[in-house]
Amino acid sequence: MKITRRQMLGACAAATLARPVWAGVTLEMGQVKIETLSDGHLVLPRAFMLGDAPQPEADEILLLQGVEGQSFTPPCNLTLLRDGTNTILFDAGSGPGFQPTAGKLLAALDAVGVSPGEVTHVVFTHGHPDHLWGVLDDFDEPLFAEAQYLMGADEFAYWRDPDTLAAIGPARQAFAVGARRRLDLLAERITEIKDGQEILPGVTAQATYGHTPGHMSYVLHQGSDSVMVLGDAVANAHLAFLRPGWHWGSDQDPDQAAQARVALLDQIVQDKMRLIGFHLPGPGIGRAEKAPDGYRFIAEA
Template identity: 55%
Template sequence: MSGITRRMLMTGVAGLGAAAVMPRWLHASVQLGDWQIDTLSDGNLVLPADFILGPMPAEEVAPILARHGLAAGEPLTPPCNVTLLRGQGRTVLFDAGSGLAFQPSVGELPDALDALGVDPGDVTDVVFTHAHPDHLWGALDDFDEAMFYNARHYMGAGELDYWRDPETVNTIGTARQAFVIGAARRLEILGDMVERFEHGDEVLPGVTAVLTPGHTPGHMAFAVGNMMILGDAIGNHHVGFEAPGLPSGSDQDQALAAETRLALLDRIVADDMTLIGFHLPGGGIGRAERMDGAYRFVPEI
């Protein structure tokens, strides 16, 4: 069995039940030039409302939540949309999902890929927006080996340095210390598989990095033609659009993240761009429209 890895064994076992599984993980699909773009569900997070809404004035937030059918104080369950680009001889993932070690409601990306007939070994590139658990932790399998073992992995230089810095765990605050420990361990295991890039770099042909800091120090979005892959730079479809200047508890630098949201929304609307958001509904693909001095999210489907 010297040529058979544990991963191959697990892939074979998982494949036995694939025919019985409905492909419910495919969220949305569009064509952009040579690229086929699909958003795949990794499940959804379950968050206390205060994790996002805590720093916001309740009187401003309440009518926004009501418009979206959300009750004040109830848990938030944002979807997790992983973007898959296929074309030009590449199979590219933007972020790797959560894996099975974060929350029980996530970790469905391998099933989503299987439903499309994409094996982890088919993935040529994994491009990270940032290193929070729901974006990075799925880069390893259950054996702490690289899930996408044939892929080159890419992370912005500032983001990579931040999560690898041994001092980060002492400065991030106790609520997020587990994020640091988990990120550092996964990045250490991936090692030289992770390549660095800077703002403005063409990470892959036709894929340009856009620094969008605040949610994390080195968060990146990506421009692909007239489409912007946002990651968590705009983290929800309600207050993130209708009150983008308010501080969000999910952001590590709340003031900087608000500036980033406002600048991104202005660019997206001015350039009439399609957007893909990791935590936006309807598969995350849509547009931003100006509304009452702010914006609203309009899903493509």
């Protein structure tokens, strides 16, 4: 697998965004090019992220990594795959309606010379706002007008279920309303996919349920090379690698998410796969390796 390092800094589209609009590592597997695109970053309450993680151990680990304060500011790294025929975008970013520090995907696409009309497929990991809400333009039309859309069947059913709004809890009710509105508008254009299905050449879906009820990760493979697009199955580099069995507040089913995370990291290490994490630092591309009590994330240089 050939790796090239590029950094292209785009102008900030909003004063609230102090980070580059796009910065990425490019992976090449034969004729396949894989790169990350920045949609900006989120600002999330510390309590929401940590959930019921054991204290004071969680705070001590964070301090050792230089993480202080009452909020996290995770980056949002989308994955773009081009194979000469298909231009595949994994997730659609948050658009302008979620947080002012996010929704920068159009600038990122422009930085790598791709227009929305050139995207042939949009493949969703799950239906949370920072992954789905950017799929429509200001007129509620699909932003990627020529694309086919793919989502896990269980995830698609969950967000369109009328009972989800009442069951999801007050903190996430806006997520449910926003997801259902967008998925209802896209319903006729969405292909539902299953665990283990090769959804496109060299792209296989892998169920990693728990962060949401139908969360999917994706294995990108070409010959003996492979890369795992994690989505939010491993949602932070500070604690989720070192303590993958802990519960995080961002996961809708913490028990199921922890089981999926441990199994996924075991697989990645065993198979010596690279990984791409939506909320991992830098461009989000790297490796996992075993550590005494869990794993550690090694970013690509």
